[in-house]
């Protein structure tokens with residue numbers, strides 16, 4: 001997210017809470033501006049073409065795109081900084097942070113640092129690099145990740161008047177999502193914390209993680225590599241339910257090799273942080289006797305919920321689903337004229353890049369152009385080591401559709417680059433329609449799966465066949481060759497296995 005460039009654009013960014021939305025016709029938005037009342041760039045006080053509520057990846061991208069399309073635009077943000085959940089440390093005024101930070105980069109920095117430690121401990125010797133001892137300097141690791149981030153103070157914010165009224169012909173709601181609270185679980189941010197992107201003062205010997213979703217696995221694996229005994233408690237029968245079953249099984253085995261333990265089909269019903277460390281009360285997902293687990297800390301990562309508090313949606317009659325997500329049509333329009341919604345606050349994957357795509361497409365519609373987001377082609381990446389990247393359909397989904405299909409797989413153990421760097425755990429799996437050879441889904445587990453998936457994304461977007469991919473000349477020796485070989489395996493035979 002290039003925050004520096006935002007200041008150069010012509011969208012107006014205001015920060016502070018929208019407290020009231022009186023009528024659907026007037027679109028008068030009022031703000032209770034208190035301590036973070038700032039903006040950069042100016043658009044004057046007259047009516048805007050577009051007002052965006054929320055400055056996360058959905059909102060600020062929509063605002064920039066609207067300004068680029070010549071629409072007079074104001075983006076409002078209740079925090080003191082843009083970037084939303086993705087760029088900031090959510091609703092955690094934690095002692096571990098000293099200012100707004102980039103949550104995703106934090107995590108990626110920690111994933112990388114802990115991976116380096118793990119490699120130094122377990123792999124360097126086989127490459128002829130030896131140490132007498134390797135240890136973690138946790139404060140230095142945390143300081144290193146902090147040093148990676150852009151100082152937001154360089155975005156030129158200027159103060160706004162309390163009670164500023166912002167008017168817009170079109171309103172885009174981009175208020176994102178918030179942590180899902182669990183009954184019986186009180187977060188004290190010391191022994192029981194959300195997310196854990198932000199580091200830890202102490203080095204936990206034993207760690208419990210609630211939820212084997214994206215956050216639980218990413219952050220759980222960081223602390224496992226740093227030497228903590230990590231147990232992940234998951235309600236569902238599987239980790240990351242959206243993942244292809246075969247890839248998921250291999251992924252779970254890989255995480256278990258990294259000393260992560262899993263308690264599946266197990267529901268967390270309570271946390272006790274009153275003594276030293278934490279006690280987690282769990283029971284079988286199907287009901288039954290409760291047991292107690294003990295650890296130094298617990299990471300609560302049990303999902304997110306749309307955030308619409310304070311918008312007064314009921315007053316203007318904006319429809320939501322049972323989970324509180326705002327319902328929109330293919331143009332991102334709600335049932336109320338000129339009110340749109342994008343990002344985590346609407347149904348679909350809760351991902352930053354999806355929110356950005358929504359923002360661009362929504363604004364294109366408002367400007368009388370054509371926008372399009374295909375939710376079947378939004379890649380997901382779990383940033384563990386190795387990473388797992390998934391796109392479009394799993395084999396289970398294709399089966400359920402009753403489509404005849406072929407599967408092509410290629411293990412990184414047979415890929416020269418992966419072997420050479422001694423990082424060959426994983427595979428590429430391609431699913432293609434039998435009759436047309438059209439690609440239906442691609443799943444990659446590899447150290448850099450999050451990068452490799454984009455070749456598959458292009459193929460999926462342009463309706464390529466597996467034969468099409470296999471006839472593209474791939475440079476040697478690269479990890480990408482595994483995709484070519486898996487494509488060969490889908491419609492014919494791979495060469496190197």
Ligand SMILES: Cc1cc2nc3c(=O)[nH]c(=O)nc-3n(C[C@H](O)[C@H](O)[C@H](O)COP(=O)(O)OP(=O)(O)OC[C@H]3O[C@@H](n4cnc5c(N)ncnc54)[C@H](O)[C@@H]3O)c2cc1C
Pocket residue numbers: 016017018019053054055056057058059076077078079082083084085086087090103104174175176177195197215307309310311342343344345350351352353354355
């Ligand atoms: C720990 C963690 C790690 C993640 N990692 C990834 C990742 O690696 N990759 C990925 O793609 N996604 C990731 N996500 C998900 C990603 O952060 C979200 O999908 C994305 O931020 C959604 O963007 P958004 O703009 O819809 O909402 P948000 O980013 O939530 O932004 C909404 C903004 O609206 C503001 N707001 C709310 N109400 C008002 C109001 N009334 N007035 C003014 N402003 C308001 C909020 O303050 C917030 O800044 C992660 C999420 C978490 C929690």
Ligand SMILES: NC(=O)c1ccc[n+]([C@@H]2O[C@H](COP(=O)([O-])OP(=O)(O)OC[C@H]3O[C@@H](n4cnc5c(N)ncnc54)[C@H](O)[C@@H]3O)[C@@H](O)[C@H]2O)c1
Pocket residue numbers: 182210211212213214215216218233234235236240241266267268269301302303304349350351380381382383
């Ligand atoms: N790499 C990425 O792109 C990335 C990283 C982090 C987060 N995210 C996004 O953020 C969102 C939130 O992530 P998350 O990991 O918190 O949620 P998630 O929805 O991915 O996983 C939460 C898990 O917690 C389990 N769970 C819920 N209640 C439970 C209970 N009482 N006991 C045991 N298990 C329970 C659920 O079954 C689920 O598997 C995700 O939707 C994801 O899209 C993305």
